[in-house]
Structures are given as structure tokens and as C-alpha cells.
Amino acid sequence: MRSTHRTRRLLFALVTVVALLATACGQSPGDSGERKQRTIAYVAVVGNGGIETRFADAFRRAVESLGWKALYTDPGGNLQKAQQAIDGYLNQNVDAIMTLVYDPSVLQAQFRSAKTKNIPILLCCDDVEPAGGSQLDYTARYVPSEYKIGALMGQAFAEDFKGRRAKFGYIDSNQTFVGRQRQKGFIDEAKKAGMQLVGSVPVDIANAFQSSDQAAVALLRSHPDIDAAYAPFDFSGVSLAKAKRKLNMPDVKVYSAFADAANYPEMKTGDLNTVTEVDLVATMMLALDQLIRHFENGTKFDPRALDDMDLHYEVIKAGVNVPPDDQGPYTKATVDSWIAKWEQEFDLK
Secondary structure (H helix, E strand, O other), rough: OOHHHHHHHHHHHHHHHHHHHHOOOOOOOOOOOOOOOOOOEEEOOOOOHHHHHHHHHHHHOOOOOOOEEEEEOOOOOOHHHHHHHHHHHHOOOOEEEEEOOOHHHHHHHHHHHHHHHHOEEEOOOOOOOHHHHHHOOEEEEOOOOHHHHHHHHHHHHHHHHOOOEEEEEEEEOOHHHHHHHHHHHHHHHHOOOEEEEEEEEEEHHHHHHHHHHHHHHHHHHHOOOOOOOEEHHHHHHHHHHHHHHHHOOOOOOOOOOOOOOOOOOHHHHOOOEEEEEEOOOOHHHHHHHHHHHHHHHOOOOOOOEEEEEEEOOOOOOOOOOOOOOOOOOHHHHHHHHHHHHHHHHHHHH
């Protein structure tokens, strides 16, 4: 009988030691040591826009490299559909949500709901109104300077027409904070150089492509002596390039953003003259890096993690330095480098 009790005590002690060793190794008893399956949702804005195609492809590849499941919604520029998509993901209890919605202030109800459920929501592109940003309950944001994206084009325009008081107009994307910031950057630099603003035509982001085409034709037709036009978004840059051809106004210089799938063909023909490129995908990779550290190590999200990163703002001119493909000069290398880092640090293989 004593032998039986002694044997039971020894077995209990052995199980305890094994459990403690497993815990010390980061595993619970019965845990295979595999990383927990996570589901990360991504809500775009206008998903078939060029830069967003680049984002979506990078998102899927990076998330899957982590062994996680990637979910994706394209609301087609409709903010109500974006709200509904995020509500749906919250109801599914996904592990995290990433979004590029152009005006995050419209998502405050979703931010609060996510906060209650302890589901991180990360903004990985578009900026927030300075006056309202601190009042929004998103988890963290890793975004470029939208103002700088526009300002670089304003500087390029001023340089192209140096010594002249050139006339310019723009596709007015005032519905969105991103559009407001980019066109403000462009206009500030153009006016600083003495250029003359002659007009603008608004675009409806909920009907982005058709509305942009109509706005581009209206702008150029209303100002036959215009020298240049600015489009804050890539799809509007395409619209201006098409309007130039339609109205036989080849001398109008068009400035926009990104040598991506949308406007890359127009840059190759020279109908879209100059764009700002920036390594936007790096903001998404940084957001994912913050997520894996949060999930694996319990690390808090660092609101200043982007401060020391070089996003490679660059001016791309047709016929001068157009990249070899529509993925931009940094995208593939950026995604590759982050995945390699995760493989080494978190033993993904």
C-alpha cells in the first residue's frame, strides 16, 4: 500500500516538473509548440485602385507567411460599406483589423466596439485630422505624410515651370482627409512659387472612377489654356491623362501619386508626367510587426515605431526614372525583408 502511495506521489511530482518545464519553454501541457492561428482582416477603400492592389497583395503574402488567415473587403469607396465590413469582422471576433479608410473619423463607433472587445484596429496608411485624431479610439496608426506626397508634386510643378506664372487646376478630393492633405501640399508649393490656380472640380469618392473621369474632362474643358493639373489619387491621375487625349491637350502636364498598376501605363506613354512614390507597404509591414509582437510577446503597440523609418519619398518622372514595373521601387524588397526578419526572430519555418 505504501509503495502504491509512493508511486503516485512520484508520478504527480514528475507531471508537475514536466508542466513547469513546458511552461518555461513557452508551452502549456499538451501544446504542440505551434503558433496560434490568427485571423487578420483588412478593409480597403477602393480595392481595384492601383496602390490598393499593391497593398492587398502585400497584406495577403505577409499575413500568410506568419501562418495566419487573411480576410479582405473592398467597399468600393463607400464608407457605409466599410463600416459594415468592420462591424462584420468584429462580430466574427477576428484577432485584428487593418484599414486604409480615407476618413477614420467615420469609424469611431467601430473603434469603440473593437476596444470593448479587445480587438486591435490599426490604421496603416491614411492619416487623421489633427484636431480629432487624439479623440479616436483606434489602437495605433502607422501612416506616411499625405501632405508631403502632395507637396513634392507641387515642387516638381514649380520646377517644371520655373520662371513662368503657369496656370493649374486640380481634381478636388475634399471628401477625404487624404485628398485634402495632398492637394493642400500641392497648392501650397505651387502658390509659393507664384503659380496661378484657375479652378478645380470635385470627385465623388463613392463613385470614384466614373466621377473622376467626368471631373477631369470638366476641368480641362473649362480651362483650355491650363498648363498643369494635379490629381491627389492615382485613379484621378489616369482620368486626367485620358482627358488630355480626349480633348487633344497634349501639352498639359499631369501630376499625381504612385507609379502603380492604375497609372503605370500612362506614365510609360508620358500622358501622366510626374508622380510621388513612397514605400507605403512599409507602413503595413510595420503594423503587422507590431501585431506579431503583441500576440507573441504581449508587447504594447508603439505609437512612434514609424518615426525612425525611411519611407523613401521620391519623385518619379515619365521618361526619366519610371520603375521597371508597377510595384514601385521598394515593394518586393520591403515585403521580403520583413518576412525574413520574422522567420529568423519568430522561427516561422
